[in-house]
Amino acid sequence: MNLERPGARRTLWTNATLATLAEGEHAPGGNADWGLVERGAMVVEGEQLRWVGPAAELPDALRADVVEEHDLDGALITPGLIDCHTHLVYGGERSAEFELRLQGATYEEIARAGGGIRSTVAATRLAGEHELHVLAVQRARALMAEGLTTLEVKSGYGLSLAAEAKCLRVARKLGELGLTVRTTYLGAHALPPEFEGRQDEYVDAVCAWLPELKRQGLVDAVDAFCERIAFTPAQTRRVFEAARALGLPVKLHAEQLSDQGGAALAAEFNALSCDHLEWLSESGIAAMKQAGTVAVLLPGAFYFLRETKLPPIQALRDAGVPIALATDHNPGSSPGLSLLLMLNMACTFFRMTPQEALRGMTVNAARALGLHDRGRLVAGQRADFCLWDAAHPRELAYWFGRNPLRQTVVGGVRRMDR
Template identity: 30%
Template structure:
């Protein structure tokens, strides 16, 4: 099936240089390197971009009888972008997509001055969500995941990573991963699964007993199941230590899983520093990490993934040091951290926080939301996510505005008029 998109505004192709590598430093926000001028068209076939060239040339060759209004000619879809800018589909590389329950009551606790850790000790936080998630059937979890993936797609996300972690038992973690795969099978959004059994220690067991279960029982069954691509650990004081993380990730690596690690969200415990030694693809949160660890991570190919929505919902004034990463040419991405506490799955909203609170420009934020996170995810079709270029995945968004920068400048509103996800047209009302 072919689709022809014509009459574009600016196109943020983000494809400068080797697209298997992230953009860094000033190249992230360089409009000359990353943006085509208006008036181009994009020809798509079977989910792949065949050509990007002048709209009139494409119309003349592939749709000479087009009347300027029809949406179909023969077996070809035609989309008139009407001057709307085009950007890559967002790549949300850190989500907790599937869980049950509601923790909106915790806002009042935070306003009373309780910390994330204190709320957890009172029975809230992760352990509360674990209880409600375990009680849901797999079909209920799939239904929740499908709705959330649909919401993400409506907001322009065409690729995402999704973690387990709200089961905290072998049976429940496997159920969450199975639900994730079922959502992936029916969603136009590409979903990549991560096993986060080490999210917290379940009630009525010791941490050492649970680590033994994670490594001796849960991990082998996760690998046998064949859904998860990575292992993850919540490496924070009060949850899992550096030594715990090394033990769990090393065992996972020995069984063929890659790793992505939660680290240094609340304090600098050295979590980012060990990711280089462990060969992790990504270290997430890392708001409190020191500069030496950031440099070491970059030199080792570890992506720093910032989650500014977390600081936003926790009322923390110190946001991730994105501007410093640009100044030092350290690779970084941004993601939603969608979860019961940070309950947003909108990359445009997270991009707005990045520009308004973290000091980076909209084009840099776009690179951190598309191409850069795409380098941490595998595409089974050997096509790159996060860029708009010939012979790559046809996953992109058409904006209401003619200007690329508008993608993150209207929090609370959807800047996107249409989305193509691997060539599948998604219309937004």
């Protein structure tokens, strides 16, 4: 095996506990759950992990060309955290609606009365691109301070070609912070006021805007909100067909408030993910399993909306559907900006194990974005990882209100977030 690769800078990270999250028999140290390696070491070459394992087993040929060595003094290393579902670019806030819900109004009632997504659309349309960027940077930095290395950002608060493009440009620009940013077109998020009573015409427009947005390089995937207060399965299908015609993968807000059969529809199009899923049926689970679609659970929205219908966690486990976690950061139903709190909420509300939760924000979150080069600490993966002042990875889901992050490394480059 050739251990030499001229031209790439080689660094050694040693004296650490590694939570590799490697799969099955490939897990260094023999722990198939966490993939724990005590007294571990990693060799980073350029932007990639070149070698991962017990420090005592590091090949001499790799050590010889190390140009910089980092003694981590027993720190915990995990893969970098991935937030695979956010609505990070928007104007305004909706604290008044929060108060209304506490007084008894439901999410659906607020939306049907002209509040909800439409109120954020109005604020976002009024905001300039610079203002939106400043706000989005503040939100992204809050997530980065807890180990974020890859971020998905949806549009959906513009609902016109110009405003959707504006939001997607802002999302793309967040990559300048030292993140990987994936952008998702969510034109089918809500009906804008100028299309009142003409929902099918608006779906036509959503589909018609997509080629131009793709031409501008602004779209990595296409999403839709398939729900009673949003778009029907038939309308969602039209959006997905437009995406497929352009070779774009799809995702879906599915089965959040009711069972619309959205998950099965999305699986027909080999969707990367279906998200929310409180009302997901057995047939929907089977379709997702068949298609390899990831289930993205959003405990922040579950908490903030005071939902009582739990996603079918055990059925997803039994079927072998990968489960990812995300913040779903948005101003209406999940205004949280804490990745670590989402880990804790997933364990507390959904009874996920700490290992499932961390895997949901690394390995499976990467799969939900169609990214297979990150999420685990194994040779050949991208060198995105976090250093924590913790003895065991379960502590990341245990603490809330405490941030043990020491440092983040993205593409082999150290990034100071705190």
